[in-house]
Amino acid sequence: xxxxxxxxxxxxxxxxxxxxxxxxxxxxxxxxxxxxxxxxxxxxxxxxxxxxxxxxxxxxxxxxxxxxxxxxxxxxxxxxxxxxxxxxxxxxxxxxxxxxxxxxxxxxxxxxxxxxxxxxxxxxxxxxxxxxxxxxxxxxxxxxxxxxxxxxxxxxxxxxxxxxxxxxxxxxxxxxxxxxxxxxxxxxxxxxxxxxxxxxxxxxxxxxxxxxxxxxxxxxxxxxxxxxxxxxxxxxxxxxxxxxxxxxxxxxxxxxxxxxxxxxxxxxxxxxxxxxxxxxxxxxxxxxxxxxxxxxxxxxxxxxxxxxxxxxxxxxxxxxxxxxxxxxxxxxxxxxxxxxxxxxxxxxxxxxxxxxxxxxxxxxxxxxxxxxxxxxxxxxxxxxxxxxxxxxxxxxxxxxxxxxxxxxxxxxxxxxxxxxxxxxxxx
Ligand SMILES: Cc1ncc(COP(=O)(O)O)c(C=O)c1O
Numbered sequence: 001x002x003x004x005x006x007x008x009x010x011x012x013x014x015x016x017x018x019x020x021x022x023x024x025x026x027x028x029x030x031x032x033x034x035x036x037x038x039x040x041x042x043x044x045x046x047x048x049x050x051x052x053x054x055x056x057x058x059x060x061x062x063x064x065x066x067x068x069x070x071x072x073x074x075x076x077x078x079x080x081x082x083x084x085x086x087x088x089x090x091x092x093x094x095x096x097x098x099x100x101x102x103x104x105x106x107x108x109x110x111x112x113x114x115x116x117x118x119x120x121x122x123x124x125x126x127x128x129x130x131x132x133x134x135x136x137x138x139x140x141x142x143x144x145x146x147x148x149x150x151x152x153x154x155x156x157x158x159x160x161x162x163x164x165x166x167x168x169x170x171x172x173x174x175x176x177x178x179x180x181x182x183x184x185x186x187x188x189x190x191x192x193x194x195x196x197x198x199x200x201x202x203x204x205x206x207x208x209x210x211x212x213x214x215x216x217x218x219x220x221x222x223x224x225x226x227x228x229x230x231x232x233x234x235x236x237x238x239x240x241x242x243x244x245x246x247x248x249x250x251x252x253x254x255x256x257x258x259x260x261x262x263x264x265x266x267x268x269x270x271x272x273x274x275x276x277x278x279x280x281x282x283x284x285x286x287x288x289x290x291x292x293x294x295x296x297x298x299x300x301x302x303x304x305x306x307x308x309x310x311x312x313x314x315x316x317x318x319x320x321x322x323x324x325x326x327x328x329x330x331x332x333x334x335x336x337x338x339x340x341x342x343x344x345x346x347x348x349x350x351x352x353x354x355x356x357x358x359x360x361x362x363x364x365x366x367x368x369x370x371x372x373x374x375x376x377x378x379x380x381x382x383x384x385x386x387x388x389x390x391x392x393x394x395x396x397x398x399x400x401x402x403x404x405x406x407x408x409x410x411x412x413x414x415x416x417x418x419x420x421x422x423x424x425x426x427x
Contacts, residue, residue, distance in 0.1 A: 041399035045247030093229035196363035273300030
């Protein structure tokens with residue numbers, strides 16, 4: 001499609017956007033009474049309006065039924081989490097039994113490492129991407145120390161080439177081969193939080209499995225953003241948060257996936273709790289733990305239904321729209337944003353470097369050469385919500401569920417005005 005940098009053209013795209021009507025399903029923050037241009041759905045998704053109904057239902061049942069709500073609520077609380085597994089399995093490309101929702105992301109990665117990081121004197125190394133999200137670095141370091149090992153001997157960061165902003169799949173595969181039979185675990189963020197790169201999960205997983213390692217993916221930036229086929233790709237485990245592209249609310253619950261080959265087995269170490277034991281045994285209060293035959297075996301506590309309610313509301317919307325439609329729009333709107341950036345770059349004589357490689361999802365990370373935080377502040381004051389990462393990168397995520405093509409056009413105009421104002425450029 002040949003793009004144009006005009007309001008009329010952007011409006012034409014919006015007029016034929018099959019997802020356009022979903023914009024009204026979300027609340028947008030306002031600046032000076034006007035809805036913002038929201039680029040930070042990769043950090044915290046907007047609130048879907050229908051969330052209220054789901055949360056109110058729990059509040060009402062709690063008020064009216066109290067403890068009886070566990071079994072007699074509109075949606076009984078004791079197995080409320082089970083409602084999320086099916087829709088989530090569709091989104092991540094898994095079987096329903098391979099998915100559950102519990103706790104929060106880093107907590108779940110710790111719990112999954114209990115099962116999938118079992119170092120031996122010969123096989124103990126962990127491969128991850130260099131400069132992984134800090135929580136993942138703390139996770140890996142502390143797990144390694146927990147096993148009495150030194151992170152320096154164990155963790156092998158996969159580096160980008162000097163002068164490049166992205167990882168090459170070939171280099172990752174080489175590293176996997178180099179570590180070889182010492183590789184115990186590969187754990188990478190499936191979509192990198194900083195540069196927005198989508199890793200080739202299928203290829204990387206296959207190579208690490210060939211070496212006999214376990215393979216896990218942190219899908220915080222992947223779920224609800226990119227197409228996933230975790231089961232078919234042979235991924236051993238994965239976890240993700242739900243507050244970014246899944247729009248379930250700040251700090252909200254995390255999903256996990258465990259490949260079916262590890263289900264219904266007693267020979268896998270796990271930290272256990274009463275919600276992981278078989279359902280019909282749960283209230284017999286017997287001392288023996290009999291794991292659920294699905295991913296629920298990793299459940300520890302009874303489900304936090306007030307957090308799961310917004311997640312369920314969001315999953316209903318994903319069910320209506322489907323990942324295919326979201327991905328189709330995402331590709332076009334990201335391409336339009338890239339076009340707008342290049343137009344403004346030319347018109348304002350600025351230098352932007354998009355450091356996100358072509359293997360990308362929703363996020364474009366842009367190095368603003370010669371610009372400082374003043375430009376970022378200008379954008380925020382003028383109703384553009386972006387985030388800033390040192391030294392001078394803005395991350396832009398035009399989320400297909402609620403961002404419009406007109407937003408992209410308007411962003412370009414505000415960016416141009418900001419460049420002129422902040423830098424004193426002349427048009
Ligand atoms: C890639 C990645 N991993 C882990 C986390 C940590 O998530 P949580 O605080 O929910 O444990 C985040 C949070 O943004 C993230 O982006």
